[in-house]
Amino acid sequence: MTDYQRIAAALAHLRANFQTQPSLEEVAERAHWSPFHFQRKFQEWAGVSPKKFLQYLSLDHAKRLLREQASVAEAAHETGLSSTGRLHDLFVTLEAMTPGEYRHGGAALVIQYSFGESPFGTYLVASTPKGICKLVFTDGAPAAVAELRQEWPNAVLAAATSGSHARVARFFARDFPPSERLHLHLKGTPFQLKIWESLLRIPEGELRTYSQLAAAAENGAAVRAAGTAIGANPVGYLIPCHRVIRGTGEFGQYRWGAHRKAVMLGWEAARTGVEAAVSFTPEAA
Incomplete structure:
Protein backbone atom coordinates (compact mmCIF):
# COMPACT_ATOMS: atom_id res chain seq x y z
CA MET A 1 0.00 0.00 0.00
CA THR A 2 1.15 3.55 -0.68
CA ASP A 3 1.30 6.15 2.08
CA TYR A 4 -1.79 7.80 0.58
CA GLN A 5 -3.76 4.54 0.66
CA ARG A 6 -2.77 3.89 4.28
CA ILE A 7 -3.76 7.37 5.43
CA ALA A 8 -7.00 7.28 3.42
CA ALA A 9 -7.90 3.97 5.06
CA ALA A 10 -7.08 5.40 8.50
CA LEU A 11 -9.26 8.47 7.88
CA ALA A 12 -12.13 6.26 6.72
CA HIS A 13 -11.76 4.07 9.80
CA LEU A 14 -11.82 7.06 12.12
CA ARG A 15 -14.90 8.52 10.40
CA ALA A 16 -16.75 5.20 10.59
CA ASN A 17 -15.77 4.34 14.18
CA PHE A 18 -15.22 7.62 16.04
CA GLN A 19 -18.06 6.78 18.44
CA THR A 20 -15.93 3.96 19.85
CA GLN A 21 -13.04 6.42 20.31
CA PRO A 22 -10.40 4.11 18.75
CA SER A 23 -6.91 4.28 20.21
CA LEU A 24 -3.79 5.40 18.36
CA GLU A 25 -2.47 1.84 18.51
CA GLU A 26 -5.65 0.44 16.96
CA VAL A 27 -5.64 2.79 13.97
CA ALA A 28 -1.88 2.48 13.49
CA GLU A 29 -2.20 -1.30 13.34
CA ARG A 30 -4.76 -1.02 10.53
CA ALA A 31 -2.28 1.15 8.60
CA HIS A 32 0.49 -1.42 9.27
CA TRP A 33 2.73 1.17 10.94
CA SER A 34 4.06 1.58 14.44
CA PRO A 35 2.13 4.14 16.51
CA PHE A 36 5.07 6.56 16.36
CA HIS A 37 5.47 6.27 12.56
CA PHE A 38 1.71 6.45 12.00
CA GLN A 39 1.38 9.60 14.10
CA ARG A 40 4.14 11.31 12.11
CA LYS A 41 2.75 10.27 8.72
CA PHE A 42 -0.81 11.19 9.68
CA GLN A 43 0.32 14.67 10.74
CA GLU A 44 2.12 15.13 7.41
CA TRP A 45 -0.92 14.14 5.32
CA ALA A 46 -3.83 15.44 7.39
CA GLY A 47 -2.19 18.50 8.97
CA VAL A 48 -3.34 17.49 12.47
CA SER A 49 -2.63 14.62 14.81
CA PRO A 50 -4.88 11.51 14.83
CA LYS A 51 -6.12 12.53 18.28
CA LYS A 52 -7.05 16.02 17.08
CA PHE A 53 -8.80 14.62 13.99
CA LEU A 54 -10.81 12.29 16.23
CA GLN A 55 -11.72 15.28 18.40
CA TYR A 56 -12.99 17.17 15.34
CA LEU A 57 -15.20 14.23 14.35
CA SER A 58 -16.53 13.91 17.90
CA LEU A 59 -17.16 17.64 18.19
CA ASP A 60 -19.02 17.84 14.87
CA HIS A 61 -21.26 14.95 15.88
CA ALA A 62 -21.94 16.43 19.32
CA LYS A 63 -22.73 19.84 17.79
CA ARG A 64 -25.30 18.25 15.47
CA LEU A 65 -26.95 16.48 18.39
CA LEU A 66 -27.04 19.64 20.47
CA ARG A 67 -28.57 21.59 17.57
CA GLU A 68 -31.28 18.91 17.55
CA GLN A 69 -31.84 19.74 21.25
CA ALA A 70 -30.28 16.62 22.71
CA SER A 71 -29.12 17.07 26.29
CA VAL A 72 -25.43 17.43 27.07
CA ALA A 73 -25.44 13.97 28.66
CA GLU A 74 -27.08 12.43 25.59
CA ALA A 75 -24.60 14.14 23.27
CA ALA A 76 -21.64 12.87 25.32
CA HIS A 77 -23.01 9.30 25.32
CA GLU A 78 -23.86 9.24 21.60
CA THR A 79 -20.44 10.64 20.72
CA GLY A 80 -18.71 7.85 22.62
CA LEU A 81 -17.25 10.06 25.33
CA SER A 82 -17.04 8.62 28.80
CA SER A 83 -18.58 11.61 30.58
CA THR A 84 -20.12 15.05 30.16
CA GLY A 85 -16.85 16.37 31.60
CA ARG A 86 -14.93 15.12 28.56
CA LEU A 87 -17.47 16.76 26.25
CA HIS A 88 -17.16 19.99 28.24
CA ASP A 89 -13.36 19.93 27.90
CA LEU A 90 -13.63 19.24 24.18
CA PHE A 91 -15.94 22.21 23.61
CA VAL A 92 -13.92 24.62 25.74
CA THR A 93 -10.70 23.63 23.93
CA LEU A 94 -12.03 23.72 20.35
CA GLU A 95 -15.08 26.00 20.49
CA ALA A 96 -14.24 28.43 23.31
CA MET A 97 -17.59 27.77 24.99
CA THR A 98 -19.25 25.08 27.02
CA PRO A 99 -21.66 22.56 25.45
CA GLY A 100 -24.53 24.32 27.21
CA GLU A 101 -23.49 27.68 25.79
CA TYR A 102 -23.29 26.16 22.30
CA ARG A 103 -26.65 24.42 22.67
CA HIS A 104 -28.29 27.75 23.49
CA GLY A 105 -26.34 29.77 20.93
CA GLY A 106 -24.54 31.77 23.59
CA ALA A 107 -27.71 32.38 25.59
CA ALA A 108 -25.80 31.85 28.83
CA LEU A 109 -23.29 34.58 27.94
CA VAL A 110 -23.45 38.28 28.63
CA ILE A 111 -21.29 40.21 26.18
CA GLN A 112 -20.54 43.82 26.96
CA TYR A 113 -19.59 46.12 24.12
CA SER A 114 -18.56 49.73 23.78
CA PHE A 115 -16.97 52.10 21.28
CA GLY A 116 -13.69 53.91 21.59
CA GLU A 117 -11.25 56.06 19.63
CA SER A 118 -7.77 54.93 18.64
CA PRO A 119 -5.01 56.42 16.49
CA PHE A 120 -6.52 54.31 13.69
CA GLY A 121 -10.16 55.35 14.02
CA THR A 122 -13.28 54.30 15.89
CA TYR A 123 -13.43 50.73 17.16
CA LEU A 124 -15.96 48.43 18.79
CA VAL A 125 -14.64 46.26 21.60
CA ALA A 126 -16.64 43.41 23.14
CA SER A 127 -15.87 41.14 26.06
CA THR A 128 -17.17 38.20 28.03
CA PRO A 129 -16.21 37.53 31.65
CA LYS A 130 -13.24 35.56 30.24
CA GLY A 131 -11.77 38.43 28.22
CA ILE A 132 -11.90 40.41 24.99
CA CYS A 133 -13.78 38.45 22.32
CA LYS A 134 -13.91 41.06 19.56
CA LEU A 135 -12.29 44.30 18.45
CA VAL A 136 -13.17 45.72 15.05
CA PHE A 137 -12.54 49.09 13.46
CA THR A 138 -15.75 50.58 12.14
CA ASP A 139 -17.24 53.57 10.37
CA GLY A 140 -20.75 52.72 11.50
CA ALA A 141 -21.95 51.60 14.92
CA PRO A 142 -25.08 49.67 13.77
CA ALA A 143 -23.09 47.53 11.33
CA ALA A 144 -20.50 46.65 13.97
CA VAL A 145 -23.17 45.68 16.52
CA ALA A 146 -25.00 43.64 13.85
CA GLU A 147 -21.78 41.72 13.13
CA LEU A 148 -21.38 40.98 16.84
CA ARG A 149 -25.01 39.85 17.02
CA GLN A 150 -24.49 37.52 14.07
CA GLU A 151 -21.59 35.82 15.81
CA TRP A 152 -23.46 35.43 19.11
CA PRO A 153 -27.16 35.24 18.07
CA ASN A 154 -28.57 34.30 21.48
CA ALA A 155 -26.17 36.04 23.83
CA VAL A 156 -27.23 39.05 25.85
CA LEU A 157 -25.50 42.09 24.33
CA ALA A 158 -25.09 44.95 26.76
CA ALA A 159 -23.85 48.39 25.78
CA ALA A 160 -21.53 48.92 28.72
CA THR A 161 -17.88 49.62 29.45
CA SER A 162 -16.00 46.97 31.40
CA GLY A 163 -12.57 46.97 32.98
CA SER A 164 -11.26 45.14 29.89
CA HIS A 165 -12.52 47.95 27.68
CA ALA A 166 -10.79 50.55 29.82
CA ARG A 167 -7.53 48.59 29.52
CA VAL A 168 -7.90 48.56 25.71
CA ALA A 169 -8.27 52.35 25.75
CA ARG A 170 -5.12 52.65 27.86
CA PHE A 171 -3.34 50.24 25.52
CA PHE A 172 -4.02 52.52 22.54
CA ALA A 173 -3.04 55.56 24.61
CA ARG A 174 0.23 53.83 25.58
CA ASP A 175 -0.70 54.26 29.21
CA PHE A 176 -0.18 50.57 29.91
CA PRO A 177 2.35 49.32 32.49
CA PRO A 178 4.42 46.24 31.54
CA SER A 179 2.91 44.27 34.42
CA GLU A 180 -0.64 44.61 33.11
CA ARG A 181 -2.15 42.17 30.63
CA LEU A 182 -5.15 42.00 28.33
CA HIS A 183 -6.91 38.65 28.33
CA LEU A 184 -8.59 37.33 25.19
CA HIS A 185 -11.55 35.00 24.88
CA LEU A 186 -11.25 33.50 21.40
CA LYS A 187 -13.05 30.76 19.57
CA GLY A 188 -11.51 29.11 16.55
CA THR A 189 -9.96 25.92 15.24
Whole structure:
Protein backbone atom coordinates (compact mmCIF):
# COMPACT_ATOMS: atom_id res chain seq x y z
CA MET A 1 0.00 0.00 0.00
CA THR A 2 1.15 3.55 -0.68
CA ASP A 3 1.30 6.15 2.08
CA TYR A 4 -1.79 7.80 0.58
CA GLN A 5 -3.76 4.54 0.66
CA ARG A 6 -2.77 3.89 4.28
CA ILE A 7 -3.76 7.37 5.43
CA ALA A 8 -7.00 7.28 3.42
CA ALA A 9 -7.90 3.97 5.06
CA ALA A 10 -7.08 5.40 8.50
CA LEU A 11 -9.26 8.47 7.88
CA ALA A 12 -12.13 6.26 6.72
CA HIS A 13 -11.76 4.07 9.80
CA LEU A 14 -11.82 7.06 12.12
CA ARG A 15 -14.90 8.52 10.40
CA ALA A 16 -16.75 5.20 10.59
CA ASN A 17 -15.77 4.34 14.18
CA PHE A 18 -15.22 7.62 16.04
CA GLN A 19 -18.06 6.78 18.44
CA THR A 20 -15.93 3.96 19.85
CA GLN A 21 -13.04 6.42 20.31
CA PRO A 22 -10.40 4.11 18.75
CA SER A 23 -6.91 4.28 20.21
CA LEU A 24 -3.79 5.40 18.36
CA GLU A 25 -2.47 1.84 18.51
CA GLU A 26 -5.65 0.44 16.96
CA VAL A 27 -5.64 2.79 13.97
CA ALA A 28 -1.88 2.48 13.49
CA GLU A 29 -2.20 -1.30 13.34
CA ARG A 30 -4.76 -1.02 10.53
CA ALA A 31 -2.28 1.15 8.60
CA HIS A 32 0.49 -1.42 9.27
CA TRP A 33 2.73 1.17 10.94
CA SER A 34 4.06 1.58 14.44
CA PRO A 35 2.13 4.14 16.51
CA PHE A 36 5.07 6.56 16.36
CA HIS A 37 5.47 6.27 12.56
CA PHE A 38 1.71 6.45 12.00
CA GLN A 39 1.38 9.60 14.10
CA ARG A 40 4.14 11.31 12.11
CA LYS A 41 2.75 10.27 8.72
CA PHE A 42 -0.81 11.19 9.68
CA GLN A 43 0.32 14.67 10.74
CA GLU A 44 2.12 15.13 7.41
CA TRP A 45 -0.92 14.14 5.32
CA ALA A 46 -3.83 15.44 7.39
CA GLY A 47 -2.19 18.50 8.97
CA VAL A 48 -3.34 17.49 12.47
CA SER A 49 -2.63 14.62 14.81
CA PRO A 50 -4.88 11.51 14.83
CA LYS A 51 -6.12 12.53 18.28
CA LYS A 52 -7.05 16.02 17.08
CA PHE A 53 -8.80 14.62 13.99
CA LEU A 54 -10.81 12.29 16.23
CA GLN A 55 -11.72 15.28 18.40
CA TYR A 56 -12.99 17.17 15.34
CA LEU A 57 -15.20 14.23 14.35
CA SER A 58 -16.53 13.91 17.90
CA LEU A 59 -17.16 17.64 18.19
CA ASP A 60 -19.02 17.84 14.87
CA HIS A 61 -21.26 14.95 15.88
CA ALA A 62 -21.94 16.43 19.32
CA LYS A 63 -22.73 19.84 17.79
CA ARG A 64 -25.30 18.25 15.47
CA LEU A 65 -26.95 16.48 18.39
CA LEU A 66 -27.04 19.64 20.47
CA ARG A 67 -28.57 21.59 17.57
CA GLU A 68 -31.28 18.91 17.55
CA GLN A 69 -31.84 19.74 21.25
CA ALA A 70 -30.28 16.62 22.71
CA SER A 71 -29.12 17.07 26.29
CA VAL A 72 -25.43 17.43 27.07
CA ALA A 73 -25.44 13.97 28.66
CA GLU A 74 -27.08 12.43 25.59
CA ALA A 75 -24.60 14.14 23.27
CA ALA A 76 -21.64 12.87 25.32
CA HIS A 77 -23.01 9.30 25.32
CA GLU A 78 -23.86 9.24 21.60
CA THR A 79 -20.44 10.64 20.72
CA GLY A 80 -18.71 7.85 22.62
CA LEU A 81 -17.25 10.06 25.33
CA SER A 82 -17.04 8.62 28.80
CA SER A 83 -18.58 11.61 30.58
CA THR A 84 -20.12 15.05 30.16
CA GLY A 85 -16.85 16.37 31.60
CA ARG A 86 -14.93 15.12 28.56
CA LEU A 87 -17.47 16.76 26.25
CA HIS A 88 -17.16 19.99 28.24
CA ASP A 89 -13.36 19.93 27.90
CA LEU A 90 -13.63 19.24 24.18
CA PHE A 91 -15.94 22.21 23.61
CA VAL A 92 -13.92 24.62 25.74
CA THR A 93 -10.70 23.63 23.93
CA LEU A 94 -12.03 23.72 20.35
CA GLU A 95 -15.08 26.00 20.49
CA ALA A 96 -14.24 28.43 23.31
CA MET A 97 -17.59 27.77 24.99
CA THR A 98 -19.25 25.08 27.02
CA PRO A 99 -21.66 22.56 25.45
CA GLY A 100 -24.53 24.32 27.21
CA GLU A 101 -23.49 27.68 25.79
CA TYR A 102 -23.29 26.16 22.30
CA ARG A 103 -26.65 24.42 22.67
CA HIS A 104 -28.29 27.75 23.49
CA GLY A 105 -26.34 29.77 20.93
CA GLY A 106 -24.54 31.77 23.59
CA ALA A 107 -27.71 32.38 25.59
CA ALA A 108 -25.80 31.85 28.83
CA LEU A 109 -23.29 34.58 27.94
CA VAL A 110 -23.45 38.28 28.63
CA ILE A 111 -21.29 40.21 26.18
CA GLN A 112 -20.54 43.82 26.96
CA TYR A 113 -19.59 46.12 24.12
CA SER A 114 -18.56 49.73 23.78
CA PHE A 115 -16.97 52.10 21.28
CA GLY A 116 -13.69 53.91 21.59
CA GLU A 117 -11.25 56.06 19.63
CA SER A 118 -7.77 54.93 18.64
CA PRO A 119 -5.01 56.42 16.49
CA PHE A 120 -6.52 54.31 13.69
CA GLY A 121 -10.16 55.35 14.02
CA THR A 122 -13.28 54.30 15.89
CA TYR A 123 -13.43 50.73 17.16
CA LEU A 124 -15.96 48.43 18.79
CA VAL A 125 -14.64 46.26 21.60
CA ALA A 126 -16.64 43.41 23.14
CA SER A 127 -15.87 41.14 26.06
CA THR A 128 -17.17 38.20 28.03
CA PRO A 129 -16.21 37.53 31.65
CA LYS A 130 -13.24 35.56 30.24
CA GLY A 131 -11.77 38.43 28.22
CA ILE A 132 -11.90 40.41 24.99
CA CYS A 133 -13.78 38.45 22.32
CA LYS A 134 -13.91 41.06 19.56
CA LEU A 135 -12.29 44.30 18.45
CA VAL A 136 -13.17 45.72 15.05
CA PHE A 137 -12.54 49.09 13.46
CA THR A 138 -15.75 50.58 12.14
CA ASP A 139 -17.24 53.57 10.37
CA GLY A 140 -20.75 52.72 11.50
CA ALA A 141 -21.95 51.60 14.92
CA PRO A 142 -25.08 49.67 13.77
CA ALA A 143 -23.09 47.53 11.33
CA ALA A 144 -20.50 46.65 13.97
CA VAL A 145 -23.17 45.68 16.52
CA ALA A 146 -25.00 43.64 13.85
CA GLU A 147 -21.78 41.72 13.13
CA LEU A 148 -21.38 40.98 16.84
CA ARG A 149 -25.01 39.85 17.02
CA GLN A 150 -24.49 37.52 14.07
CA GLU A 151 -21.59 35.82 15.81
CA TRP A 152 -23.46 35.43 19.11
CA PRO A 153 -27.16 35.24 18.07
CA ASN A 154 -28.57 34.30 21.48
CA ALA A 155 -26.17 36.04 23.83
CA VAL A 156 -27.23 39.05 25.85
CA LEU A 157 -25.50 42.09 24.33
CA ALA A 158 -25.09 44.95 26.76
CA ALA A 159 -23.85 48.39 25.78
CA ALA A 160 -21.53 48.92 28.72
CA THR A 161 -17.88 49.62 29.45
CA SER A 162 -16.00 46.97 31.40
CA GLY A 163 -12.57 46.97 32.98
CA SER A 164 -11.26 45.14 29.89
CA HIS A 165 -12.52 47.95 27.68
CA ALA A 166 -10.79 50.55 29.82
CA ARG A 167 -7.53 48.59 29.52
CA VAL A 168 -7.90 48.56 25.71
CA ALA A 169 -8.27 52.35 25.75
CA ARG A 170 -5.12 52.65 27.86
CA PHE A 171 -3.34 50.24 25.52
CA PHE A 172 -4.02 52.52 22.54
CA ALA A 173 -3.04 55.56 24.61
CA ARG A 174 0.23 53.83 25.58
CA ASP A 175 -0.70 54.26 29.21
CA PHE A 176 -0.18 50.57 29.91
CA PRO A 177 2.35 49.32 32.49
CA PRO A 178 4.42 46.24 31.54
CA SER A 179 2.91 44.27 34.42
CA GLU A 180 -0.64 44.61 33.11
CA ARG A 181 -2.15 42.17 30.63
CA LEU A 182 -5.15 42.00 28.33
CA HIS A 183 -6.91 38.65 28.33
CA LEU A 184 -8.59 37.33 25.19
CA HIS A 185 -11.55 35.00 24.88
CA LEU A 186 -11.25 33.50 21.40
CA LYS A 187 -13.05 30.76 19.57
CA GLY A 188 -11.51 29.11 16.55
CA THR A 189 -9.96 25.92 15.24
CA PRO A 190 -6.67 24.76 16.76
CA PHE A 191 -4.87 25.90 13.60
CA GLN A 192 -6.43 29.38 13.84
CA LEU A 193 -5.46 29.60 17.51
CA LYS A 194 -1.87 28.64 16.63
CA ILE A 195 -1.74 31.33 13.94
CA TRP A 196 -3.16 33.99 16.27
CA GLU A 197 -0.72 32.96 18.98
CA SER A 198 2.13 33.25 16.46
CA LEU A 199 0.95 36.74 15.53
CA LEU A 200 1.29 37.82 19.16
CA ARG A 201 4.95 36.85 19.06
CA ILE A 202 5.77 39.37 16.30
CA PRO A 203 7.48 42.32 18.02
CA GLU A 204 6.17 45.80 17.40
CA GLY A 205 8.00 47.39 14.48
CA GLU A 206 8.78 44.02 12.83
CA LEU A 207 7.10 42.15 9.97
CA ARG A 208 6.55 38.52 8.98
CA THR A 209 5.44 36.81 5.77
CA TYR A 210 2.53 34.42 5.44
CA SER A 211 4.91 31.48 4.96
CA GLN A 212 6.81 32.43 8.12
CA LEU A 213 3.53 32.47 10.08
CA ALA A 214 2.55 29.06 8.70
CA ALA A 215 5.94 27.68 9.73
CA ALA A 216 5.60 29.21 13.19
CA ALA A 217 2.28 27.35 13.53
CA GLU A 218 4.17 24.13 12.71
CA ASN A 219 2.53 23.74 9.30
CA GLY A 220 4.83 25.43 6.80
CA ALA A 221 2.94 24.05 3.80
CA ALA A 222 -0.36 25.66 4.80
CA VAL A 223 0.37 29.19 3.60
CA ARG A 224 -3.12 29.70 2.16
CA ALA A 225 -4.73 28.35 5.34
CA ALA A 226 -2.56 30.73 7.35
CA GLY A 227 -3.82 33.63 5.25
CA THR A 228 -7.41 32.56 5.87
CA ALA A 229 -6.79 32.31 9.62
CA ILE A 230 -5.18 35.76 9.64
CA GLY A 231 -8.19 37.17 7.79
CA ALA A 232 -10.52 35.62 10.39
CA ASN A 233 -8.76 37.35 13.29
CA PRO A 234 -11.61 38.61 15.52
CA VAL A 235 -9.49 41.00 17.58
CA GLY A 236 -7.98 43.77 15.49
CA TYR A 237 -4.61 45.30 16.34
CA LEU A 238 -4.31 43.51 19.72
CA ILE A 239 -3.66 40.39 17.68
CA PRO A 240 -1.36 42.13 15.19
CA CYS A 241 -2.34 40.61 11.85
CA HIS A 242 -1.32 43.95 10.30
CA ARG A 243 2.34 42.90 10.81
CA VAL A 244 2.06 40.19 8.12
CA ILE A 245 3.03 41.01 4.54
CA ARG A 246 3.48 39.15 1.27
CA GLY A 247 6.73 37.38 0.45
CA THR A 248 7.29 39.97 -2.30
CA GLY A 249 7.48 42.72 0.32
CA GLU A 250 4.09 44.21 -0.58
CA PHE A 251 1.86 45.12 2.37
CA GLY A 252 -1.12 43.31 0.87
CA GLN A 253 -4.75 43.67 1.88
CA TYR A 254 -6.15 44.18 5.37
CA ARG A 255 -9.57 43.41 6.76
CA TRP A 256 -10.01 46.99 7.94
CA GLY A 257 -8.44 48.65 4.90
CA ALA A 258 -4.98 48.70 3.33
CA HIS A 259 -4.57 52.40 4.19
CA ARG A 260 -5.22 51.71 7.89
CA LYS A 261 -2.64 48.88 7.78
CA ALA A 262 -0.02 51.23 6.33
CA VAL A 263 -0.76 53.81 9.04
CA MET A 264 -0.42 51.16 11.76
CA LEU A 265 2.93 49.97 10.46
CA GLY A 266 4.24 53.53 10.16
CA TRP A 267 3.00 54.39 13.65
CA GLU A 268 4.74 51.35 15.11
CA ALA A 269 7.96 51.85 13.17
CA ALA A 270 8.38 55.17 14.95
CA ARG A 271 7.80 53.58 18.35
CA THR A 272 9.83 50.38 18.51
CA GLY A 273 10.93 48.69 21.70
CA VAL A 274 7.52 48.52 23.38
CA GLU A 275 6.86 45.13 24.98
CA ALA A 276 3.71 43.32 23.88
CA ALA A 277 1.09 43.30 26.59
CA VAL A 278 -1.53 40.84 25.39
CA SER A 279 -1.76 37.39 26.96
CA PHE A 280 -3.11 34.45 24.96
CA THR A 281 -4.22 31.26 26.63
CA PRO A 282 -5.99 28.85 24.24
CA GLU A 283 -6.96 26.49 27.09
CA ALA A 284 -8.92 29.31 28.73
CA ALA A 285 -10.71 30.34 25.56
